[in-house]
Amino acid sequence: MNDGFGNLGDLFPVSEVKCRIKGCNNLLQISGEQTMQNIAHGHSAKPEQMCEDCYSLFLKLADMEVPCAKPGCNGVWTWNRFQQLEARVQGHEGNPPKRFCGKCYSAMQEIEEIERPCRIRGCKNTWVWTRRMQAEANGATPPARLCEDCFQTLKSLHDQELPCRIRGCQNKVLWNRYQQLEYLRSGKKLSHPPVRMCDSCRDKLRHLEPREEPCKIQGCEGKWVYSPYEQLEEQLRTPEGQEPATPTKMCAECYSFFTSAKDLSLSCKNRGCENKWLWTRSMQLGYRLRNKGGRPPARMCEQCSARLKELSDLQMPCQEKGCTRTWKYSAEEQLRDQLLNHRPPQHRCQSCQDFLSAHVPQEISCQRCGQIFSWSTQEQLQHALGIFDKPGLCADCNGQVLAEIRPPEAKPTPVEQKFSIHIPVGGRWNSEMLIRDWPPHVSKDSLQEMEEAEFRVVCIGDDMVHGNDDPHKAWPALLQARLQARYGRVAVLNAGIKACSTILGSVRFPRDVTPFAPHLLIFSFNFADVFFRRRSLPRTDEAMAERLAELAEDFQTFAAQLAELPPECKVLAWLPGPVFPQNDVNHSTWRENLDPDAWASRYYEACLRQSRRLCSEKGLTVHSAKTLFEAAGSESLKRWLSNWYLPNDIGAGNIANWLDAAIVTEKLLAGVRPEE
Incomplete structure (x- = not known):
């Protein structure tokens, strides 16, 4: 039988078991025989036992009584030697744990655990206030603690x-x-x-107080609050040893207005000017305090302001005959009259005005009949100026005296009939602001010259005809001098108006041409036709073609009025000289031609070609200043110009010479022979 079974040691070999004391890593050897006995008695094959070291220490220990951990309790609990052994093995020798006595422990078991909110604001989690923690609190309020999630986050x-x-x-x-x-x-x-x-x-902020400061807008009585925070920042910015400066700010009302207001574009205050000036929010803010009505002020645009700086006050002669004093023609009045194409007005000097204000009409007794008559203040002024003597006779007696001394009437001698000019007052030109006034160079003296002249020449057109602001330096005046030297009594009227186009020339034709019955009419509108509306015209070939078609219709309207002139009147179409438009508004680089406006130049050339063709179709004589200018070469050409389009004194003289030669060559003054 022994041959079929092995030894007990083969069935239950020696095994190793870990010491039962927590924290001890020693091993126990259990024999096969002991294992078999344990199984026979119904125990585990590997019983929990102490190692030799722990067991020897266990025998040396004795149970201890430890005070209850609950505050105020005098009870004790037993710390047995097994618990002490585990504490020593784990490294807690001499430090008994905190525990409750039996009574307190039983009371703790009856307490329910409570969930408390996390102490961190904004956290919605909770932590558990355990029975033990409540028992240790002994009736105190729950502590503020972190939830587990916040605690873990805090550690990071x-x-x-x-x-x-x-x-x-x-x-x-x-x-x-x-x-x-x-x-x-x-x-x-x-x-x-x-x-x-x-x-x-x-700490510094605690010693500062808010204070009120006046609004920075002049005329505003409002206040703004200078906060301690702003004061502190200003102190830190200020170098040591210096007093911090108080900033300037708007009050709440001004600031609210400033943020809600918008910049406005307002019309220039000068009549005749179509430009605008910018009324900014800052300007509105100060203005509303001085003008509660809120009506915008009257101001000049930038262009008028620039022109005003170029002008200076002039001393003009008094309008009263015999007075040698002057009155001040201010720069503002000059600018206003220039914009409206008005001549300088006639005024009395201050002394004459004061004389009229200080005197009243006087009653004088006639030295002859005794009748009382009135001596007006105007007559008194003329007497003071030495123009008239103080009257001694009434009007009736004066008439009798004159009748007594009147010489016998002489037989009338035949006089040459004088040409009389009658300029109409009403007409379509009155509705056009640009041409409603007379041309600037037309004056009483020029009208008298036209009436006395044997041969009359009228020059009508735009800026190129108007020429220099000084009428004596414009080419029509220079042409008159040359024609007078050649033909005698010849008058040339300069009826040019700046920016006057062909259609506007047709409107003012009955006023500026027809009344003069000219022997020769010279006209030129090409410059204004192109550049007066250039900025508003789209820069496309289609727009250029449409505008040229409109100009062709305008020419037909003008030509219809030419046909109504007397048969002896000759017509000369004058095509102006070359121009150098630039892309910048002021054309500042025209002399070097650094930034030429190629589109405008092409438009100008097309207009000149069309005008030459239309005039040829009507059988009109055409004279091109552009061709003659360019023949002299580019360097000479630019020396003859005062700006990008207008001839200077030399250029005006050349134009007068060329036109004089053309009049002679083409025999444009019919029936006139040069004086010997």
Whole structure:
């Protein structure tokens, strides 16, 4: 039988079991025989036992009585030697744990655990206030604690240093991890930390108080509050040893108006000017305080202001005959009259005005009949100026005296009939602001010259005809001098108006041409036709073609009026000289031609070609100043111009010479022979 079974040692070999004391790593050897006995007695094959070291220490220990951990309790609990052995093995020798006595422990079991909110603001989690914690509190209020999630997050955070929020302060502010945790729970990110104030700035801020300061807008009586925060920033910006300056600010009312207001474009105050000036929010703010009605002020545009700076006050002669004093023609009045194409007005000097204001009409007794008659203040002024003697006779007696001394009437001698000019008052030109006044160079003297002349020449057109603001330097006046030297009594009328186009020339034809019955009419409107509306015209070939078609119709209207002139009147179409338009508004680079406006130049050339063709179709004589200018070469050409389009004195003289030669060559003054 022994041959079929092995030994017991083969069935239950020696095994190793870990010591039953927690913290002890020693091993016990269990023999096969002992294992078999344990199984026979119904125990585990590997019983829990102490190692030799723990067992020897266990025999040396004795149970201890330890005071109850609950505050105020005098009871004790037993710390047996097995528990002491485990504590020693785990390294807690001499430090008994805190436990309750039996009575307190039984009372603790009856307490229910409570969930309390997390102490971090913004966190909605809870932590458990256990029975033991409640028992140890002995009736005290629950403590403030973190939930588990916040506690774990807190361990991952570290205190940070942030810059002080006050501008100019170099100090740092400690942002501890508890504050960071609350910041996170409020839904914010640590990458965008809050702005905080350092302790030094906070101490300074406590000694500052808000104070009221006057509004910076002149005339405003409002106040604004200078906060302690702003005062502190100003102190930090101010160098040591200096007093901080108080900033200037608007009051709340002014600031509200300023933020809601908008810049406005208003018309220039000068009649005849179509430009605008910008009424900014800042200007409106100060103006509303001085003018409660809120009506915008009257101001000049930038262009008028620039022109005004070029003008200066003039001393004009008094209108009263015999007075040698003057009155001031201010630059503002000059600008206004220029915009309206008005001549300088006639005024009395201040002395004459004062004389009229200080005197009243006098009653004088006639030295002959005794009748009382009135001596007006105007007559008194003329007497004071030495123009008239003080009257001694009434009107009736004066008539009798004149009748007594009147010589016998002489037989009338035949006189040459004088040409009389009658300019119509009413007409379509009155509705056009640009041409409603006479041409600037037409005066009483020029009208008298036209009436006395044997041969009359009228020059009508735009800027190129108007020429120089001094009428004696414009080419029509120079042409008159040459024609007078050649033909005798010849008068040339300069009826040019700046920016006057062909269609406007047709409108003013009955006023500026027909009444003079000219022997020769010279006209030119090409410059105004092109450049008067150039800025508003789209820069396309289609728009150019449409505009040229309109100009062709305007020419037909003008030509119809030419046909109504007397048969002896000759007509000369004068095509103006070359121009150098630039892309900048002021054409400042015209002499070097650095930035030429190629489209405008092409438009101008097309207009000249069309005018030459239309005039040829009507059988009109055409004279091109452009061809003659360009024949002299570019350098000479630019020396003959005062700006990008207008001839200077030399250029005007050349134009007069060319036209004089053309009149002679083409025999444009019919029936006239040069004087010997």
